Amino acid sequence: MGPGTLANDAIAGQLSLLSKTGLILVSGEFGRRLVKNANGAKLLFHTLEIPEGYAFQRSDIENALNNYPDVGWLWGTHCETSTGVLNDLELYKNVCIARDIKLVPVHKWPFSSNSSLLWKFYPPLKRGTRHRDINYMPAVKFSSRLDLE
Numbered sequence: 627m628g629p630g631t632l633a634n635d636a637i638a639g640q641l642s643l644l645s646k647t648g649l650i651l652v653s654g655e656f657g658r659r660l661v662k663n664a665n666g667a668k669l670l671f672h673t674l675e676i677p678e679g680y681a682f683q684r685s686d687i688e689n690a691l692n693n694y695p696d697v698g699w700l701w702g703t704h705c706e707t708s709t710g711v712l713n714d715l716e717l718y719k720n721v722c723i724a725r726d727i728k729l730v731p732v733h734k735w736p737f738s739s740n741s742s743l744l745w746k747f748y749p750p751l752k753r754g755t756r757h758r759d760i761n762y763m764p765a766v767k768f769s770s771r772l773d774l775e
Contacts, residue, residue, distance in 0.1 A: 634660060637701070637730060638667035644728070646698025647671060649690060654678045655708035660701055660732070672697065679709050687721050699728040 641648060641664070648671040650660050657675070664671050674690040676682060682702070691697055700722055705712050715731055722729040 631659070631663070634663040634732065635666065637732075638663045638669060641669055641699060641701070641730065642667050644699060647694070647696045648699040648701055649674060649687075649694060649697045651682055651687070651700070651702030651713075652676070653680060653682065653703075653709070653711060653713070654706040656703045656706050656732075660703070664701070671701075678706075679711060681711050681713050682717070684717055684721060687717070691721070691725060691727070697725075697727060699730060701730040701732070703732045
């Protein structure tokens with residue numbers, strides 16, 4: 627088990643304490659791994675899956691939330707590393723704030739100008755682990771602190 631899997635298992639464990647149904651965003655292999663982590667923790671959740679190679683649009687997420695009004699948390703990736711698609715963290719944030727849903731974004735990307743997004747939107751980090759990306763470029767994976775209160 628790698629550090630990313632372990633970290634996502636820890637996040638799934640924290641989500642189990644919420645006793646709420648979630649929504650997991652899937653647009654590639656990374657999202658499918660989040661589903662495996664959630665199943666392992668026996669979480670109650672729905673999935674929103676879109677074709678690989680595409681980013682989530684506001685309408686995708688809002689339609690899913692309209693269909694599943696019981697959702698209390700949203701778990702998705704910033705960068706779907708299997709395809710290289712960069713999802714819009716501000717979109718995730720705005721939708722979740724508007725609906726009072728807890729956001730659990732997972733961040734993983736090679737160091738770039740996009741790294742500043744992490745500090746702008748999610749400064750209180752729970753943990754960070756170094757690992758290698760598909761191209762063997764140094765990368766960092768972060769999951770924002772989950773506030774259970």
